[in-house]
Amino acid sequence: MSPTRRQRARLGFQLPMALGLTVIWILLWGHFGLLEVVGGFLVATVVLRVFPLPPVQFDGTIRPLPFVKLVAQFVYDLVTASIQVVRIALTFGKQPMNAIIKVPLHARSDLYLTFTAELSSLVPGGLLLEVSREESTLYLHVIGVRSEADVDAARARVLRQERRLMEAIASKDELAAYRARAQGSLA
Amino acid sequence: MTWSAFSDVASAVCLLAGSFLALTAAIGLVRFPDLFTRMHAATKPQVLGLLLILGGVAFRVRDAGDLGMLAIVAIFQLLTAPVSAHMVGRAAYRTTTVRQDLLLTDELADPDTR
Incomplete structure (x- = not known):
């Protein structure tokens, strides 16, 4: 992406963001009417002018089937993670062992890094401690590990999370580049 | 079973399960x-406890405006909980309040892997 296009995107009006904020405004009022729509759009415009955000690069496409898979797996993981923490919390007389693991990701994009980090924080074995943006690396705290095998399993889980995310929303080129890097790291 | 009876039961199940999870979260906070x-x-x-409670409430309220509000609470909880956990965890690690005796490995501290 050329710098001029980037600058224009920064200065230009971010319509999807404004529409998203308008929807939130309408939902907050709990009533859909002309006043809410126009008022929300005005507030969104002012907010985006006063607090401009760097443009988010998203050239991807949402693939319905992998996306459903991503969401379904996330819900399943959230439930398992909660059950795991509940079990540890209710097991008396034993302290859980933990680990801090390093997970080098394969995708090179702030957006996918952020999404993977967010998703990983809510699934088993995930409390984000540190992010290295340059190396696309996450450092996570994992609860309830007993062995090195558990550590590797937690790492593999985060990488699978990333793969599901990429398959669900990345563009064709990004997915191909991601797959090439993932292959390379396996070899 | 009528729809209203079904939604009452579903609401009760969600509310109870959500409350149980919130309770264990509190126990965990004290015990860990x-x-x-x-x-x-x-x-x-x-x-998850909050999501279940919101789901339980959603079965009981039928006003679209209220449902939108519940959806917003759920979305913002999912967006902000990991971020705040990250900020707290990061600050704690940097101020070395970490209990090393409870860690099997610490790949963040190891300079070779860093």
Whole structure:
């Protein structure tokens, strides 16, 4: 992406963001009417002018089937993670062992890094401690590990999370580049 | 079974399950040995517990405006819980309140892997 296009995107009006904020405004009022729509759009415009955000690069496409898979797996993981923490919390007389693991990701994009980090924080074995943006690396705290095998399993889980995310929303080129890097790291 | 009876039962199940999770999250906060494990309790069962309670409420209210409000609470909880957990965890690690005796490995501290 050329710098001029980037600058224009920064200065230009971010319509999807404004529409998203308008929807939130309408939902907050709990009533859909002309006043809410126009008022929300005005507030969104002012907010985006006063607090401009760097443009988010998203050239991807949402693939319905992998996306459903991503969401379904996330819900399943959230439930398992909660059950795991509940079990540890209710097991008396034993302290859980933990680990801090390093997970080098394969995708090179702030957006996918952020999404993977967010998703990983809510699934088993995930409390984000540190992010290295340059190396696309996450450092996570994992609860309830007993062995090195558990550590590797937690790492593999985060990488699978990333793969599901990429398959669900990345563009064709990004997915191909991601797959090439993932292959390379396996070899 | 009529729809209203079904939604009442579903609502009760969701509310009870959600409350149970919120309770265990609180127990975890008290019982867990260090900050990181406590943050686990504050993120996972707490988030799922809140989602279940919101779901239980959604079965009882039928006004579209209220449902939108519930959806917003759920979305913002999912977006912000990991971020706040990250900020707390990061600050705790940097101020070395971490209990090393409870860690099997610490790949963040190891300069070779860093």
